[in-house]
Amino acid sequence: MKKILTVIGARPQIIKAAAISRAISEHFPDALQEVILHTGQHYDTNMSEVFFEEMGIPRPDINLQVGSGSHGEQTARMLDGIEKALLDHRPDALLVYGDTNSTLAGALAAAKLHIPVVHVESGLRSFNKRMPEELNRITCDHCSTLLFVPTQQGMVNLKREGFNMDSQPPYTMDNPAVFHCGDVMYDNSRYFAQPEVNASEVLEKLNLVGKPFVLCTVHRDSNTDNPTRLNAIFRSLLHIAYEHDKLIVLPLHPRTLKYLNVNLDPDVYESVVNCPNIVLTDPVSYLDMVMLESRAEMVITDSGGVQKEAFFFEKPCIILRSETEWVELVENGNAIIADADQERILAAFDQMNDRGDFTYPQYYGDGMAARFICHTILEYL
Numbered sequence: 001m002k003k004i005l006t007v008i009g010a011r012p013q014i015i016k017a018a019a020i021s022r023a024i025s026e027h028f029p030d031a032l033q034e035v036i037l038h039t040g041q042h043y044d045t046n047m048s049e050v051f052f053e054e055m056g057i058p059r060p061d062i063n064l065q066v067g068s069g070s071h072g073e074q075t076a077r078m079l080d081g082i083e084k085a086l087l088d089h090r091p092d093a094l095l096v097y098g099d100t101n102s103t104l105a106g107a108l109a110a111a112k113l114h115i116p117v118v119h120v121e122s123g124l125r126s127f128n129k130r131m132p133e134e135l136n137r138i139t140c141d142h143c144s145t146l147l148f149v150p151t152q153q154g155m156v157n158l159k160r161e162g163f164n165m166d167s168q169p170p171y172t173m174d175n176p177a178v179f180h181c182g183d184v185m186y187d188n189s190r191y192f193a194q195p196e197v198n199a200s201e202v203l204e205k206l207n208l209v210g211k212p213f214v215l216c217t218v219h220r221d222s223n224t225d226n227p228t229r230l231n232a233i234f235r236s237l238l239h240i241a242y243e244h245d246k247l248i249v250l251p252l253h254p255r256t257l258k259y260l261n262v263n264l265d266p267d268v269y270e271s272v273v274n275c276p277n278i279v280l281t282d283p284v285s286y287l288d289m290v291m292l293e294s295r296a297e298m299v300i301t302d303s304g305g306v307q308k309e310a311f312f313f314e315k316p317c318i319i320l321r322s323e324t325e326w327v328e329l330v331e332n333g334n335a336i337i338a339d340a341d342q343e344r345i346l347a348a349f350d351q352m353n354d355r356g357d358f359t360y361p362q363y364y365g366d367g368m369a370a371r372f373i374c375h376t377i378l379e380y381l
C-alpha cells in the first residue's frame, strides 16, 4: 500500500480532487491510501464544504484553517502546517493540483523534505509572471518528480523549460517524469453531467427554466482589484443585458462581492444590482455549475476552469483576460480573448452570437485522466 498526502485548499482543487478520490475508491482501494490535507484557503460553505458533500470527496484528515491573508502570510502559515503534517504522516508522495498558494506551499514543503511531489495540471503557462498563479505553477513544476500534463501545449511548455521528456526511472526531483494524461476536470464534467448523478434544481431556483441566458464568472485579482478593469467588465455586461436583452447569470466569488461596491463607479454598481436581466447569486455548487454551463448559450469568464468547462459543454466563451493557458480553445475558435476591454468584449459577443460552426476536438483526453494518474503513481513510486 502506497500513501499519498493530497493538499487542497481552493475551490477548483477541491473539485479536481474529486476525480482522483473517485478513481482511488473505484480502481485502487487496496493499493493507494490518500490522506487529505485542506489548507483552509477557501472556507465559506459554498466555496468548500458543499463540494465534499455533493461530489463524494472523503473528509479532510487535516484542516489547517489558514484562512485569508496576504500572499506571504497565507503561504507561510500553509508551509508550517504542511511540513508538520508531512513529518507526522510520512507519505510516499505529496499530490498537489493546479497553481494556487496551496499548491505552492505543498510542493515547497515536500520538496525540502525530499518527499516526491506529484503535480496534477502541470505545464500550463500564461507567460505572465505578474499573475500569482504563474509563479506558483512554475515553482511547483520545478519541485516535482511526477508531472501530469493535461494538454499538448503543456508538454511543449515543459520541453521549452528544459524538462527531459524521455527521462527513465528511477524518477527524482532531478530526473522528473512528464506524462501527457488529459484533464481531470474533463473526467469530472463527464461524470457529474450524467442525469442519474446530477439532480440540480438550480434552473428552477433561479427561475431560468426555458429561458436563454449567458453565464458569467469574474474573480481574478487583476480584474476585481482594478477599478478600471472591473468597470469595463460590468459596463459590458450591462450593455449585453440592456441592448441585447440577454439574461446574465453571475455567481459571485467572495472576492468579487467584496470589491463590487468599492471598485465599481456608483452608477455602474446601482445599475448592476437593479438590472432585471442580471441575476447575481452566491457561488453555486459544482452540480449547479454543471447544470448552468450545460444550459447556457454562452460563457463569459476570467476563470481557467470555467473556460474549459464551457468547451466541455460545447458553449462559446469570452475570456476576460489578456492571455490564457488554454491556448487551444482560442486557436480553434471556441474562445475569444477580450481582456477587460469593453469594445473587445462586445465585439466578441457579436462575433460568437453570429457563429454556428464550432468544432470540439478531444483536447482534454478521454475522461479517464484520474485513473491513468493513479496507475502511474503506483507504477513509479
Ligand code: UD1
Residues within 6 Å of the ligand: 010, 011, 012, 041, 042, 043, 044, 047, 068, 069, 099, 100, 101, 102, 132, 133, 219, 220, 221, 253, 254, 255, 258
Ligand atoms: C484563489 C487562487 C486562484 C484561484 C481561485 C479559485 C491564489 C493565489 N489564488 O484566488 O488562483 O483561481 O482561488 O477560486 O491562490 N474569501 C472569502 N471566503 C472564502 C475564500 C475567500 O470570503 O471562502 C475572500 C477573502 O476576502 C479573501 C479573498 O476572497 O481575501 C481572496 O481569497 P484567496 O484564497 O486569497 O484568493 P482567490 O481570489 O480566491
Ligand code: UDP
Residues within 6 Å of the ligand: 011, 012, 015, 217, 219, 251, 252, 282, 283, 284, 285, 286, 287, 289, 290, 302, 303, 304, 305, 306, 309
Ligand atoms: N465553480 C463552482 N461554482 C461557482 C463558480 C465556479 O462550482 O459558483 C466551479 C467551476 O465549475 C469550476 C471551478 O469552480 O469547476 C473553477 O474554479 P474557479 O473559477 O474558482 O478557479 P480557477 O479555475 O480560475 O482557478
